[in-house]
Amino acid sequence: MHTNAHNDNPLPRRTLRAVTVCTTRERTATGTPIATPTRARLMTPAITLVTALVTTLMMSLATPHAHAVEYNQVQAAGSSITFRYQQMGVDMDGKFGRFNSRVSFDPAQPAKASASIDIDLASIDTGVKEADEEATGKAWFNTKAHPTASFVSSGVKPLGNNRYAVSGKLSIKGKTQEIVVPASFTTQGKSGSFDGSFTIRRSDFAIGEGAWAKFDIVANDIVVKFRIVTSAK
Numbered sequence: 001m002h003t004n005a006h007n008d009n010p011l012p013r014r015t016l017r018a019v020t021v022c023t024t025r026e027r028t029a030t031g032t033p034i035a036t037p038t039r040a041r042l043m044t045p046a047i048t049l050v051t052a053l054v055t056t057l058m059m060s061l062a063t064p065h066a067h068a069v070e071y072n073q074v075q076a077a078g079s080s081i082t083f084r085y086q087q088m089g090v091d092m093d094g095k096f097g098r099f100n101s102r103v104s105f106d107p108a109q110p111a112k113a114s115a116s117i118d119i120d121l122a123s124i125d126t127g128v129k130e131a132d133e134e135a136t137g138k139a140w141f142n143t144k145a146h147p148t149a150s151f152v153s154s155g156v157k158p159l160g161n162n163r164y165a166v167s168g169k170l171s172i173k174g175k176t177q178e179i180v181v182p183a184s185f186t187t188q189g190k191s192g193s194f195d196g197s198f199t200i201r202r203s204d205f206a207i208g209e210g211a212w213a214k215f216d217i218v219a220n221d222i223v224v225k226f227r228i229v230t231s232a233k
Contacts, residue, residue, distance in 0.1 A: 068108045069106065069107070069232045069233075070105065070106045070232065071104075071105045071106075071192040071231065073231040073233060074102065074103055074228060075191070075229040075231060077229075079099075079228045080095065080227050081095065081119060081224065082095040082225045082226075083225070084222070084223045084225070085202075085218065085219055085221070086218075086219040086221075087217060088217055092126070093126075093127070094124060094127070095124075096119050096120065096123050097124075097125055098119075098120035099117060099118060099119040099123075100117070100118045101116065101228050102114075102115065102116050102117075103194070103228060103230050105185070107162075107185065107187075110164060111155075113156040115152075115168075115194075116150065116151065117151045118148050119148060119150070120147065120148060121141045121146070121147060121148060121149055122136050122143045122147060124141070139208060139209045140207055140208055140209075140212070141172075141173060141207065142173060145173075146173045149171065149172040149173075150171045151168055151171075152169050153166050153168035154167050155168075159182075163182065163185075164182075164183050165180050165183075166182075166196075167179070167180045167181075172200075172207065173205050173206055173207060177200075177205070180198075181198045182197075183196035184196060190232045191229060191230065191231050192230050193230070194227070194228040194229075196225075198223075199224070200221075200224060201220050201221060201222075202218075202220055
């Protein structure tokens with residue numbers, strides 16, 4: 001009795017072995033799997049995108065100040081210079097009504113910034129007319145001989161968080177001192193504001209001579225506070 005066994009594979013074993021060997025040789029002839037061309041096609045857009053991003057980044061680094069903004073238009077209306085001192089232990093305030101300031105400041109290049117201020121000392125306002133007249137006299141500011149006080153910057157050092165150390169020369173009553181002024185810079189729209197304060201000793205500038213040279217009535221320290229408002233060009 002003959003039984004016909006059903007064979008699902010129509011090819012003889014030798015043929016199958018030959019096909020398997022050929023397939024293996026095709027896969028290993030170049031040492032690269034057959035699927036590699038497909039992977040390459042998939043990776044090509046990604047490589048192109050990365051290349052474009054790197055190129056854009058390099059171009060932006062090459063021209064970091066292409067869109068720099070320079071604040072150099074001083075707005076007198078919003079600017080102010082005030083001062084505080086102690087007289088017989090009591091805090092006293094005052095301000096100067098007239099001053100001219102010039103600023104050139106690019107937040108992207110703070111090292112290139114410059115600033116100068118000229119204060120009309122005769123515009124002092126202590127709130128008391130007699131005190132104002134006394135302050136402009138020879139013993140104090142002597143405005144007839146020295147009508148203005150001035151500050152001219154020589155360098156700007158960034159401290160982080162929009163804070164800066166502005167070094168320069170302060171001249172009052174014919175005497176000049178090197179000082180460092182701490183200042184902050186804030187923006188609102190196209191306007192920028194410089195705010196800060198510093199302390200001077202009136203004895204360094206002969207502010208208060210003769211009977212006023214002592215500090216028993218008027219203290220030696222004077223705190224100067226400023227706000228300079230600018231707009232972008």
